[in-house]
Structures are given as C-alpha cells and as structure tokens.
Amino acid sequence: MPQPKKGPRLASSPAHERLMLANMATSLYAHGRITTTLPKAKRLRPLAERLITFAKRGDQPSRRRVMRVIRDKSVVHKLFTEIAEQMEQREGGYTRITRIAPRKGDNAPQAVIELVTEPLSAKKATVREAEAAAKQAAKADDSEMAEATEAAITEGLAKDATDQAVDANESGQDVAGADEAAVDLQKESRKDEAAEAEAEEDADVAEDAAKSDEK
Template sequence: MPQPKKGPRLASSPAHERLMLANMATSLFANGRITTTLPKAKRLRPLAERLITFAKRGDLHSRRRTMRVIRDKSVVHKLFTEIAEQMAEREGGYTRITKIAPRRGDNAPQAVIELVTEPLSAKQSVVKEAESATKVAAKDEAAEVNAAADAAIAEGAADQAVEQAVEANETGENVQTADQAAIDLEKTADQADQAEASAQEEADVAEDAEKADEDK
C-alpha cells in the first residue's frame, strides 16, 4: 500500500480521505465549529483556510474551485457572503484549534476547530490603517522625488544645450544644429516640469483622502 507524503493517512484511501475532509469543511462552514480528533483538525485547517481565501476573492473562478470541494450550494453561498465578509479584514488565521479532553473509549486526542469570527481589536485596526497609509505615502513620495530628479536632469541638460548654442553662435559653427538641440531639450524640461507638477498634485490628493479617512 502506498504511504502518504505528509502525516498519517486518515482513511482507507486517498479518495476517501478527500471526501472526509470535504465533509468536515462543509460542516465547519455550516456550523462555525466542529469537534474531531486532533490529527483530523490539523489536516482540515489548511483546506478550510484555502477555501476562505477563495471566498474572499469572490470571482467566478474561485467559486467554481470551491464547488469542487463543497458540493452543498447553500454552504458555498454562506461561505462567499457571510464568512468572507467576516474575514475581510483578516490576512490569515481564519480558524482556531483548541485541544480538549481525550475521547472516552480509545483515549484519542480531541480538538475543537472553529472559525475566528471576532473582529480585530482597535489597536490592530489602527496599526493596519497606519501601515497602509505609510505605504501609500511612501509610494507618492517616491514618485514625486523621481519626477523632481528627472526635471532637474532635463533642466541641467537644457542649460548646457543653451550654452552650447551660444558658443556655436559666437564661433559660427553648427549653429542650426545647436539651436535645434537647445529647443528639444527645453521641451524635455517643460515635460519634466509638467510630470513633477502632476506627481505633486496626486500626492496632495492622496494626502487629502488620508485626512478625510482619519476624520471619519
């Protein structure tokens, strides 16, 4: 008989094991918690959290992938509407395993696996919002700095081209070529200035939106 790759086999065959885990996941999403043996709870947890991740995506492809495991349409509907909404602010850790007393008779270790439906604490919510705001501000600041650097480079090149044009006028050599280069580089400098102004405007809009969210 072939041996499983990870952990002990929970049923007589791999197909039986998949069906058993699918039934357990269905019961978990339908009831919010189930009591089972500790090895089964540990094997169920990654499957359940993967299905919740699909539900949070909410697209048709994710729904079809979930339907391959959970065949009860009412449970799938609950997963994609109620449970996904409850887990919207969480980035993982959707389930919790709690050990309980061993089972009477064979003394097998038992555990309760349940969905973590408690809302995030106020401190965690504030930290998460601060991290998001910091990422947005850093991105806007980087875009503004890059635009300013490009504008400075273009402005320096334009000044150099103007100096070359003046020297060419004085010497009478390559006058037309130097003048055209100066005009082109001045256009580049103007475009860089416009890009810098646009980046500054976007940064101001993002800052205003962040302040509005804080006021709420």
C-alpha cells in the same frame, strides 16, 4: 498503495480522505465550528484557510476552485459573501483549534476547530492601518521621486540645450568677426600691393626721364 507524507492517513484511501476533509470543511463553514479528533482538526485547518484565501479574492476562477472541494452552493455563497467579508482585515489565522476532553470509549484526543470571526483588536487594527498608510506613503513618495527625477532630467537637458545654443551662437559670432577681419586684411594687403606697384612704376618713369636728359 501510496504512503501519506503528512502522517497517518485519516481514512482508508486518499480519495476517501479528500472527501472526508471536504465534508468537514463544508460543516465548518456552515456552522462556524465543529468537534472532531485532534489529528483531523490539524489536517483540516490548512485546507479550510486556503479556501478562505480563495474566497477573499472573490473572482470567478477562485469560486470555481472552491467549488471543486465544496459542492454545496449555499455554503460556497456564504463563504464568499459572509466569511470572506469577516476575514477581510486578517492576513491569516482564520481558524482556531482548541483541545477538549478526550472522547469517551477510545480516549481519542478531541478538539474544536472554529472560524475566528471576532474583529481585530483596536491596537492590531491601528497597526494594520498604519502599515497600509505607510505603504501608500512609500508608493506616493516613490512616484513623487520619479516625477522629480524626470523633471530634473528634463530641466537639465533643456539647460544643456540652451547652453549649447548659446555656445553655438557665440562661436558663430566669433567666426563672423574673424571672417570680417580676414576680409579687411585682404583689402588692406591689396591696397598696399597696388600702392607699391604704382610707386615702382613712377620710379621707372623717373629713371627713363633722367636718362633722356643726359643724352
């Protein structure tokens, strides 16, 4: 038989122990408190609080998960509607264990395990609300920061595109001016070449005329 890892087994077998804890959890949810031995109360506490955590989720898979342990549908309904609503503001510590006088006969240590149904104190509720508000504000700040960053990036890209367009326009104007200047230079060069050729031709004609006069 497998050996228990969390202390002595509370019943004759693991299956018997699971059924016993399930019955104790059912009684706890139905009546709000039960009296049992201290080892059983300590073993019941994590199971009972885990089932309350499932009940606070409120979805169908969580209900099916709880139904595997708690077979009484009326108790499951109470757990999901009343108890889960009472524990809405709590993030743990749904049960309380209080030691009482030992049991008569075998002197076994006894305890009362009960649901913590009283509301949170005003100070704790204020702290919880402040923490929730801080988380929401942090999320809002992150969202605003992301939007501002995206806007800055978009604005920067737009400015870069504008600068590039201006540079392109300016460089285009320079190229056009250079082209015009080059065309003008070519025209002036051609005029000079034509004038030089005309002058050489005139000089040749004058030389031929001088030779004719000498003859």
